[in-house]
Amino acid sequence: EIPDEQKTAWKKHTASGFKNKEDFETTLARSLYNCDEGAAYGGTALAFRDRLIIDWNKTQQSHTFADQKHLSLEFLMGRALDNAMLNVGLKDVARDLGFRMEDVIGIERDAALGNGGLGRLAACFLDSLASLDYPAWGYGLRYRYGIFKQEIINGYQVEVPDYWLDFNPWEFPRHDVTVDIQFYGNVRKYNDDNGRQVSVWENGEIVTANAYDVPIPGYNTPTTNNLRLWSSKAASGEFDFQKFNSGEYEQSVHDQMRAETISAVLYPNDNLDRGKELRLKQQYFWCAASLHDIVRRFKKSKKAWKEFPNQIAIQLNDTHPTLAIPELQRILVDNEGLDWDTAWNIVVNTFGYTNHTVMAEALEKWSVPLIQHLLPRHLEIIYEINLHFLQYVERTFPKDRDMLSRVSIVEESNPKMIRMAFLAIVGSHKVNGVAELHSDLIKTTIFKDFVKIYGQDKFTNVTNGITPRRWLHQANPKLSELIASKLGGYDFLKDLTLLHKIEAYADDKQFRKAFQDIKYANKTRLANYIKETTGVSVNPAALFDIQVKRIHEYKRQQLNIFGVIHRYLALKAMSPEERKKMQPRVSIFGGKAAPGYWMAKCIIHLVNEVGRVVNNDPEIGDALKVIFIEDYNVSKCEIIAPASDISEHISTAGTEASGTSNMKFVLNGGLIIGTCDGANIEITREIGEENIFLFGNLAEDVEDIRHQHTYEGVLIDDGLQKVFDAIHSGMFGHSDEFSALTNTVVNHDHWLTSADFEAYCKTHDSIDEAFKDQEAWLHKTILAVARMGFFTADRCIEEYAEMIWNVEPQKLKQNG
Ligand code: 26Y
Structure with missing residues (x-):
């Protein structure tokens, strides 16, 4: 007998695409008797995929030209199922499969074909292009391994390969779309009949590019665009059979592997150029395949x-x-x-x-x-x-x-x-x-x-933006619903400037309460996740202070962790009564270090060691917890971004081009501590300087200060000196492990950690103060959300379309 909830499961599948029970069972090669979450995910994904294909085909038939093509080596897509359901408007249908929808969605692996901001921006832009009905394709590489999975073992980052392709229902191999790509060889010149010099590039080595297509559904529109990813294969099919037959097995296998290596792995460096030959090969392989594809279509x-x-x-x-x-x-x-x-x-x-x-x-x-x-x-x-x-x-x-x-x-x-x-x-x-x-x-x-x-x-x-579909509606459905209830629907998801209407509710008691409850629920969700994954209990009533992004000296996670140590020392020096009066905090870090980036790895290690000491200090209790979230990625960001009270965007002024997580956190009702850098400046202008905590030296002064360091030495801030003394005392484990970190500050302080330290700590004190007045805090956060309309990726796409591409949207005829 099939259990009741599983009957419902396949009934719902029927509604969302499966014709019958047999359909489900044959697609998954699995009986409904043992339908677990994995199978439920597989079934739902395949059903939704089938729905998308219809719109996708229609879109591709009607969009023959006036196209934009986005060439990006990185597309940090995250998960597709939830997004597909929301965009197609069928989330409700699929909601109760007999499983918890979150669990089913949670089975999917992230498509993590990117490092960080640049790759995620490309993904947000694809969502906006489709949602606004622009005919556009993305072109990228189909890496067999995306960005590595990060494990923290004994406080150190360990990289594990991310083999993500064993079940990927979102890609369609196009066996008929291949391009031969040439490398090496020589150039021969000759004069043609008209005396014109002609160049022929010949005798090269050929590698074949195979196309894999990924549908990109727009929100609330049938427009479904295409992301074409290229995969490399040896040119002569599977093997060079001649070599194989003549006994040169190894050579023939070797050639095949060499070809496949091109699209094997994403380079995990961001913001550091290493000039590796294989990366140049990747770049040419993908550019040449994409251009060939574009030119072929144009010639038709x-x-x-x-x-x-x-x-x-x-x-x-x-x-x-x-x-x-x-x-x-x-x-x-x-x-x-x-x-x-x-x-x-x-x-x-x-x-x-x-x-x-x-x-x-x-x-x-x-x-x-x-x-x-x-x-x-x-x-x-x-x-x-x-x-x-x-x-x-x-x-x-x-x-x-x-x-x-x-x-x-x-x-x-x-x-x-x-x-x-x-x-x-x-x-x-x-x-x-x-x-x-x-x-x-x-x-x-x-x-x-x-x-x-x-x-x-x-x-x-073109100031960056983010897609409100994923970063508000999907990540924070309750807040999206609350906003919709006041605005009379979800139009704001396609015109984010409509958010300004919730300013009117900033003083509304009921609205504030609802807003506060949602934040608390989101913090509880994150607290549960932290408990499950790290074993540490954090109090959702504490102030959640979050910095998640790639680990890089210019982003200054070291400033943050030094600040945390400073706070810990201060708490230790207090009487228990004094300590009780302090605002409890949870300092949350997350992010990957490039595998060869020693200093970034030291920062991760220090955060983990500080966490180990602080979280186990019985004197401290809830007053301070320090958490490192392992393997930060897009799907984790969807849990993290809605759960901040404060997020940190504290790069040395003039170094962070824009930042986009700053936008995600504010849109989800958290405030920022930040430097006058990147998009922080425009966020301040939009939301009001009373609703953001800015500190630190300005971009225009950074060069002078560095110059001063060179000629007069670095002045170490008194508070920071105490932090260094604590580190050197062995409080957080063997101090040799961290000497590189403290030494760079003492020697050059290129990133102005010392110069900005005092202002940084004082700003955190004023955040504690401000957080005590919850009503005033809510007022600030609601106003900030209401004023974030500018930072939608839809606005970016419209600006690019008008200023750079000179193109218009092309709406599909419904049911045409
Ligand atoms: C040359 C190679 C090693 C390289 C690979 C990746 C160089 C750079 C990158 C990635 C850069 C990146 O992610 N930049 C970020 O782009 C975001 C989107 O515009 C910005 O918000 C963010 O400030 C910027 O650091």
Whole structure:
């Protein structure tokens, strides 16, 4: 006899897509008698997927042109099922499967094809493009391993491979869509019948790109866009059979593995360029496959080449896809026979380039010998692009001889290097930064000369945003529902500026209470998660102070943990009575360190050791808890973001291009402690400076302070000195483990940890004070939520569409 709840389960499946019990059983090759959560997830996912396919096909048939293509090496998608259900509007149907929906959803693995902010931004943009009915495709790499899983063992980060593809119902292999990609070889020149010199790139090694498509459903619209991911395979099918038959088994297997290695793994560095050959191979493989695909579709339209930029806009997510620029030029000149200038005009009008950093160590450069070896024809093209560019610069600025070496795409170092950001600027018609301060900084620092050369108009700003579908409605359904109850529906999910109407309820007692209850419930949900995963009990009534993001010195998790130690020392020095009067806190950290980033790993270790000491100190109790959440990712962020009272966005001023988690936390009713950096500045302008806790030195002063450090030494703040003394005393384990961390502060303090320490601690004290007045606090948080409308990714997409792509939405005809 089938248990009752399982009967309901498959009845609901029927409603959401399955025709009958047999359908369920055959799809999953499993009897309903042993339907567990995994099977329930599989069944539901396959059912929803089937629904999406219909809309997806319709969309792809109707959107033949005026397309935007987004080239990004990273798409940090997270889970798909919940999002698909919400977007299609069937979450209610699937709600009670006889299992708890959260548990079924929780089975899905994150699609974690990205490192952090840049990859997640690309994912938010895909959601907005589909939701706003823009015809757009994303192009990426189908990594067999996404970002590693992080385990914390004895307080240290350990990296574990993320094999995520064993059951992935969201991808469709397109066996008929393949592109042969060439590497290495040589360039042969000859003159054709018209005396024109022709270049042929030949004798290379071929690797095949296979397309895998992922449907991207829009919210409350049938528009379903496509994310095409390329996977690498040896060119001659499975094996080189000749080699195989002639006994060279090893060589034939080796060739196959070499080819498959290209799309095997995501590089886990963010903001640090390492110049590895395999990464360059990944970049070219994916750029060439994507461009081939785009050009193939364009040629089917039989339009003239000069129409290309009117039909297609390609946005480069940072410089990682910059090889697409010489590749398109190569296709147009070598394969299609266009003259250089005509081709170049098409190229420049097609591409737009988004910059995500001003930090020198993150700016990509590739060595000339490496490119020469791997992509000989591209190197020639890059040199020719540079020649034309420098000739133009020389004509325009005949007196400024240094200008040429400063702006040259080829850096005259040993070995010579190709500066990818410069190539991206020269090959694009627009360049944008991702927040106002950042866009101003690129124009006045790293790209200053290019503003002189091309004028202000080529440079613009599109401040980042986030999708409110995932980051409000999905992550925080109760808050979304409360807002909807006041606004008379969910229109705000597509026009986030409507949120301003809840300002009227900031003083409404009932609304405040409901808002507060939701925050408490979300904190309880996180507290339960922390208990389950770390064994530590935290009190949901305490102030939750959260910093989750990639671990990086510029993001200054070290400032945070030093501040926590400072607080711990202060608490220890108090009498029990005094301690009782203090605002209880939970300091929560999460984030991955790049595997080779020693200092970042030291920070993780210190946080864990401080947690071990503080959480087991009977004198401290609830007054302070320190938690490190293992393996921070998109789906965990959906639990974490709704649960903050305060979140930390405390990068050294001028280093964080924008930040996007700052937006997620405020939208979910938490306040920010932050520096005047990235989008914090615009968030302050929108929500009001009385609703954010800003501190620290300003970007314009950072260079002077560093200069001072070099010539006068670093002044260590008194409070920070006590923290260092505690660390050195062995309070948190062997102090040698942390000497690198304290030494960099003492030696250079490049990130201004000491210079900002006092202001940081004082600001935390004022947060404690402010939190005591819960009514005033609620007032602030409600106003902040109401004023976050600007930070929707929908607004970003509209700005890109108007300023950079020159495209309009194309609504599908319903039931057409
Ligand atoms: C060159 C390579 C190693 C590299 C790989 C990944 C370089 C950079 C990255 C990733 C950068 C990144 O995630 N940048 C972040 O982009 C977000 C979206 O614009 C910003 O909000 C955030 O401030 C910025 O750090």
